[in-house]
Amino acid sequence: DVNLEESGGGLVLPGGSLRLSCAxxxxxxxxxxxxxxxxxxxxxxxxxxxxxxSSHKKFYADSVRGRFTIxxxxxxxxVHLDMNNLRDEDTATYYCVRxxxxxxxxxxxxxxxx
Amino acid sequence: xQMTQSPSSLSASVGDRVTIVCQASQDINTYLNWxxxxxxxxxxxxxxxxxxxxxxxxxxxxGSGSGTYFTFIITSLQPExxxxxxxxxxxxxxxxxxxxGTKLEIQ
Numbered sequence: 001d002v003n004l005e006e007s008g009g010g011l012v013l014p015g016g017s018l019r020l021s022c023a024x025x026x027x028x029x030x031x032x033x034x035x036x037x038x039x040x041x042x043x044x045x046x047x048x049x050x051x052x053x054s055s056h057k058k059f060y061a062d063s064v065r066g067r068f069t070i071x072x073x074x075x076x077x078x079v080h081l082d083m084n085n086l087r088d089e090d091t092a093t094y095y096c097v098r099x100x101x102x103x104x105x106x107x108x109x110x111x112x113x114x
Numbered sequence: 115x116q117m118t119q120s121p122s123s124l125s126a127s128v129g130d131r132v133t134i135v136c137q138a139s140q141d142i143n144t145y146l147n148w149x150x151x152x153x154x155x156x157x158x159x160x161x162x163x164x165x166x167x168x169x170x171x172x173x174x175x176x177g178s179g180s181g182t183y184f185t186f187i188i189t190s191l192q193p194e195x196x197x198x199x200x201x202x203x204x205x206x207x208x209x210x211x212x213x214x215g216t217k218l219e220i221q
Contacts (some may be wrong), residue, residue, distance in 0.1 A: 102168065
């Protein structure tokens with residue numbers, strides 16, 4: 001079975017940094033583009049970033065471009081999201097999502113607050 | 115591409131037919147997913163390619179449409195269907211966009 005498990009969330013001060021990780025199993029990891037999607041408390045879903053299977057292409061939402069960096073390690077079946085210069089509006093549950101939308105992790109909560 | 119969902123909330127009775135509409139700001143062919151999200155859980159894919167039922171999803175759920183207009187139907191509402199439903203386009207990859215969601219409640 002496909003399994004995606006996020007980690008790394010927590011409470012961080014505005015302007016701070018955090019690294020999210022997603023451990024994947026149950027499928028041929030390097031064959032899939034991987035996404036990060038977030039959901040602010042009580043709000044809808046927002047696509048954040050994605051990375052192709054070979055890491056050749058990376059894409060970002062306008063709201064995070066220049067502050068967030070996505071990467072992956074196909075040897076360890078993992079994808080990461082380095083988040084810098086965090087803002088209050090980055091507070092959300094961050095989900096790791098396999099391309100196609102059929103598989104989501106349970107999410108990890110990031111809270112940016114002083 | 116902007117995705118506009120309606121209604122934003124809906125109250126219905128068990129056994130009712132429920133319809134949710136999603137409109138795209140430009141032609142997205144049939145590159146549309148529908149998700150169900152229950153409180154505290156991740157979204158679950160129900161429909162892909164506008165009308166194809168994901169494996170394991172009950173047949174009371176269906177989707178239709180193409181281009182800019184899409185509908186999602188629950189033919190006979192069950193208590194366990196209480197959730198928020200989202201549409202999502204994947205024509206303009208990689209920049210996926212979601213509708214704002216429809217919160218479905220039992221009357």
